[in-house]
Amino acid sequence: MKKWAFVSDFDGTISKKDFYHLVLEKYFAEGHDLYKQWKSGEIKDIEFLRQVFTSINQEESQIIDDIHSLEIDGHVPSFIRKVQAQGGDFYILSAGTDYYIHHVLQRHEITDVKVYSNEGYYKEKNVHMNIDPEHPHHSERYGIDKSKVITDLKNEYETIYFAGDSEPDSHPAKVADVTFAMKALQAILKEHHTSFIEVNDFTDIDRYLTNSGVLC
Template sequence: MQTLLFCDFDGTISRRDIGYSLFHHFSGGHNDALLPDWKAGRISSREVLTREAAMVSATQSEIMSFLGQFEIDPGFSAFVVQSRKNRIEPVILSDGLDFYIKYILERNQLGGLQVVSNVGHFIANGLEIEFPRVNRACRRCGNCKGEIIEEFCAQASGTVRTVFIGDGYSDICAARVADRLFAKKDLAVYCREQNIAYTTFDTFHDVASRLTREGYFSE
């Protein structure tokens, strides 16, 4: 059976939520007012991201140099190596922005990973967000991870099982469709409330040893 493996980026691969940190920093904290409505599902990710981007006042070089402080999970690089040894190519699904994900991955020699995300464009003294993907049904997400996982499954030949690893509210739709779920922080709280089965983890070392024990990884 083929395994399809999907990972969230912000707060899962990156130790901190870079999208949140970036908008918080460059909006002078004004973005925080939007978050309660978003977490409660009253406004969509698209609306939040569009409004957050409108609050940003910074040049491209200011934004890019802000990214220098962020680290990735200490087990993630080894996790990618091990996945590939087992002929599984991890795919990153993000409701964040392409430019900082690519920057952080490349800085960690992980630039070859496939990323499905929203797109950020630098404009004079700010940012503009583009949503290249059209969600079929979801009105909550910018880039619905649950729908993307279903599309990958539909394109695969033969039987597949899906694994998803995430940490937050942008992972809710993925958590509902994944066969095997690893969750921490807000996503773990949500899954407990909704009776969605998951395994919690601290780092990707934990995920790797669990997947090995369960036979997803044989090497």
Template sequence: MDGSKLKVFVDFDGTITSEDVGDAIFREFGDLKDVEKIIEELHNGKISSRQCWDLLCNSVKKINENELLLFIDKMNIDPTFKSFVNLCDENKITLFILSDGFDYYIKRILNREGLSHLKYFANKLRINEDKLIPEYPYFNPDYPVSANPKQYHIINNSSDDDYTVFIGDGNSDKDAAQYCDYIFAKNYLLKFCERERISYWPFKDFNDVSERIKELLSKKRLKKRHQAQIKRKHAYEAE
């Protein structure tokens, strides 16, 4: 199997990182009672991701940037992620990070880990007069639930000839995963796949993913997931 035919899309918070960095920031710097209520409303489908981020940013009355950066620097990544990146690089597998979180911490963490070459798509966050200002460059009214609809990036960065792989764990991954041929899931995404009877592989860390990817590379021919093909076909036709 030619590795260049594989396109891998990876969630950031809770998948590449050991915990959800975005949620952790607001629990640390926002009003905890308000933050928990806002996150709960997101998970219950009462508010959209974009509404959630707006409310969370408003919950932080004043931010000290140095304190924020020190907090971000405490956030760890899965120690097996780098070896997975190496596997992809060695086999000419294109890897994209898709996040419904913010570039502010993603860029800093990737730079710290020597992974600044990885391409990512995320919401933007800036600080102005000690206030957190979110921006949504990829917001699409066709996908109003997401601030940064990951399926949009999957469609734009793969072709009909590619075999798509999604790796994720959270609520923001459930729509995007359905557009991919091979799904690696844990936590919320795993439960969603089981409930919707979507085929997936469970994983604990990127060593598990690497072993499966090696199996795919060893095969002469791969199969596409039929339901994912249908979803991508409709999306290609709509463009």
């Protein structure tokens, strides 16, 4: 069994803005009513994202330019390298789609990171998701069940560190050994009585792991 791994959410945790927010702002203003339906629980997360991602109607070069415009936490690339240098593995776990995540990783020259997410692909001016109901990590609500991924990883590693920022991250937070919570996730985990470490960004996470002797 390997010693440890760090697993991070992508949208709003590594990236400063969720990709769906960018699409709503640039291409799908009428999607704000859909957003309200989603937040009120009328439609599932995956249904919301499917409709948003298929409302872009742009050439792939434009979509990739938009993806590249997503700002990420500036400390993430060096943090990932530090984790890997200390013998840890780094994973990204996202209920969005791997389509834009891989473009961001390439943009920032981040390598040797496995992405667990809903499979995405470009077709007919939009981003589509290939959701397999038979996949062992399938979730009817999110497309991917983050807690199932963490549970599987715990069979490979002694310790799993996890970072997230929003409601979908509350489920894997219950399974991970140590959870770093940002933004809305902090209040959600308090409400659920799930233990976590309050952080603002990856600089805070780096400081905590360095002080704990995990990183040096």
